[in-house]
Amino acid sequence: MIFESHAHYDDRRFNPDREELLSSMQEHGIETVINVGSDLDGVKKTLELAGQYEFVYGAIGIHPSEISGLDEEVYEWLRAQCSHPKVVAIGEIGLDYYWDKEDEVKRSQRYWFCRQMELAREQGLPVIIHSRDAAEDTLKLVQGIHGEEIPGVVHCFSYSPEQAEEYVKMGYYIGIGGVITFKNARKLKETAAAIPLSHILLETDCPYLSPEPERGKRNSSLNLVYVAEEIARLRGISYEEVVDATRENARRLFRKVK
Numbered sequence: 243m244i245f246e247s248h249a250h251y252d253d254r255r256f257n258p259d260r261e262e263l264l265s266s267m268q269e270h271g272i273e274t275v276i277n278v279g280s281d282l283d284g285v286k287k288t289l290e291l292a293g294q295y296e297f298v299y300g301a302i303g304i305h306p307s308e309i310s311g312l313d314e315e316v317y318e319w320l321r322a323q324c325s326h327p328k329v330v331a332i333g334e335i336g337l338d339y340y341w342d343k344e345d346e347v348k349r350s351q352r353y354w355f356c357r358q359m360e361l362a363r364e365q366g367l368p369v370i371i372h373s374r375d376a377a378e379d380t381l382k383l384v385q386g387i388h389g390e391e392i393p394g395v396v397h398c399f400s401y402s403p404e405q406a407e408e409y410v411k412m413g414y415y416i417g418i419g420g421v422i423t424f425k426n427a428r429k430l431k432e433t434a435a436a437i438p439l440s441h442i443l444l445e446t447d448c449p450y451l452s453p454e455p456e457r458g459k460r461n462s463s464l465n466l467v468y469v470a471e472e473i474a475r476l477r478g479i480s481y482e483e484v485v486d487a488t489r490e491n492a493r494r495l496f497r498k499v500k
């Protein structure tokens with residue numbers, strides 16, 4: 243069965259049918275879902291969903307574009323949630339220079355990324371890293387903080403195969419989602435074929451980034467079949483092999499998942 247390593251079912255776009263959709267996951271072959279918080283409100287909703295559904299686990303953290311809502315008080319609150327039995331990772335955390343281009347904001351992103359990496363180290367939890375238009379700074383920061391001691395995944399990977407190799411060297415996983423099915427995703431297709439299968443995770447980032455043939459519509463974990471099929475095609479292996487390996491990988495990384 244499929245391990246969905248990155249979803250946002252707390253998003254308001256799931257309000258009309260969240261319960262119906264989540265209740266249908268297991269009959270559609272989705273075994274486990276990691277719901278990922280990106281701001282304080284999202285983290286709270288993530289904990290609620292994890293409490294409601296046995297197969298849903300939570301990642302807690304503040305996204306780089308949401309750090310204006312992060313201070314010492316919130317940080318302490320996050321720390322207190324780490325012992326929750328269904329909190330399995332710190333994330334999503336990282337750097338996003340796509341919208342934020344001012345030096346001061348970038349500096350603040352790096353500061354809170356570092357602090358949340360340290361929280362993961364202290365709590366013995368893996369990290370889920372978001373990095374957009376910040377390839378060099380992200381790699382430098384993760385290497386500088388001894389990323390090899392803090393297991394994690396670079397989610398929705400969008401950089402070069404050479405960059406992916408640097409993360410794999412540190413033991414990191416590479417999260418691959420719907421973008422892999424896009425015709426113009428040449429770099430990502432190359433990456434997915436080149437890195438060891440033992441370092442790939444399946445993810446949607448839903449409601450965003452629907453794969454072909456559902457591109458443009460609201461995404462959900464049910465579309466992971468298209469992602470797994472494309473990875474299998476690129477590597478010349480079977481669909482089952484991709485599903486089984488990525489499930490095993492995810493269970494190795496998110497050790498608290500039962």
Ligand SMILES: [Zn+2]
Nearest residue numbers: 248278334447
């Ligand atoms: Zn996300």
